Amino acid sequence: MRFVGLAIRNFKEMWRDPISMGLEIGIPAGFLVIFWALGRSMGDESTFAPTVLVPGIAVFGFAFLLMFSAVVLARDREGALLSRLLTAPLKPRDFILSYSLPYIPLVILQIAVCFGIGAVLGLEILGNAGLAFLILLIMGICCVELGMILGLLFAANQVSGVGSVIITLVALLGGIWIDLGTIGGVFYSVGNALPFAHAINGARAVMAYGAGFSGIATDFYWVLGYTIVFFALGVFLFRRRMAE
């Protein structure tokens, strides 16, 4: 449990960066209100219904979290502190855990903000809210693990560029703004191969149609599988970086 000390440090560093924290919470909250207002203005309240918007915007928020977590790791990697920490008897998985775990409260907060604002805007969850929350939570952790991979592959100044591309791809291939079924073709195939659309569709199914776990099991395990793979890949890359 030696990684806990480092996880606490990373947690404090993150929460003591008020601008980044404000953006992490403010972006999904702001987008949710803007798109809801847009829907009302266009008279299209089904496309922009809270049950559609809340899961999509939550995942969109995770894409920013992905970039944030990648920058923190990349910055530490470039500095001397990580070298010092690497002389401690910690394993690669300890490092990945200590850089990932501090984001879980932020993921929970992001989802809670989306659910809260959604409720104000008229969100009615037909199924189990906890199940919708859970699949989004795993999606959030999945994004943080992907952030770890980016933080290990790229320098801090490169991460923002790569992160912008990933945010756009998440929006397009996750079906956040436009349903993947409507787009079809390659976008549909690629989008369904990735975890983002599965998290959104799973949460939407619970919220709008009252689906239970069996109804979203494929989506759930799809997202969970990606999370485990990204974590393992992060550990593998960290070990390689240590060897270098």
Add this chain to the structure above:
Amino acid sequence: MSDGISNNRFAIQTLSLSRKFGDLVAVDNIDLSIKKGELFSLLGPNGAGKTTAIKMLCCLLKPSSGTATVMGHDINEDPMAVKQIIDISPQETAIAEHLNAWENLSLIGGIRGLAKTEVRKRSENLLEMVGLTKRAKEQVRKFSGGMKRRLSIAMALVADPQVLFLDEPTLGLDPQSRRGIWEHIAELKGKKTILLTTHYLEEADALADRIAIIDEGKIAALGTPQELKDSISDMQVMVVKAKNLTPDAIQGLKKIYPEVEATEEGVEIRAKQLSFYEIVDCLRPRGVVIQSTSLKQPTLDDVFLRLTGKELRE
């Protein structure tokens, strides 16, 4: 464990330790034996291979060939055991800037498996030792360079390592801060094995029990500061204070004594045998006004110059 090089008298032993980066040989077949409780210094200019050597001993870098043991644990075969008993204050200021001094010490204590109460107790003593008790709850990004260095050393000590690596601990500090850190390092002498790298001659001279002079990845000389100076006892150094010292006069001296160095106040001449009259006869006809001459004891700088043909300057 390489039994061939294991010896319980020694805290650190290296056997043909080498590291290459492409075609560059950063550390070239180093063989060292550092005794337990010794303060050992690797002295050399930037790029000599000091930090690369330390990184290998701390298991941050794999050797290209050769190996080393730290308290009997092989760095290649059992890096986790090595990491359990060492700590390092790296060359760059390796601290968490958004945390305060307490939290930085707790971080290191935590990842090294110390109980909270133990960390608190040790942190109190260490903060007192490095004079940071009053600033302990401030975020360290507000600290001066000297304060950050002091904290960095305290962080390296919080887990009470058996072997401590100090990589250029006073690099870039003003003379007053440097002397302050020397005092802290001197307090540790004899209590733990310390490997200190530096390119400051006076630092190695003032602190080290033994010094290895390293240049281009190789050990050029090894001994106590006095032994190293004695090794060039056949060399004389004459300090000449003079006015109107022209380039022509210096060239004239160099024809007699190849090692002539211009200083602010005159010249320093090094040779196995110096003749006062020869020097005067060379300078006076060239209009040089000699104010004083004196013979100087050889310094580590002279040792370095003799061994490498280069000067070791800040």
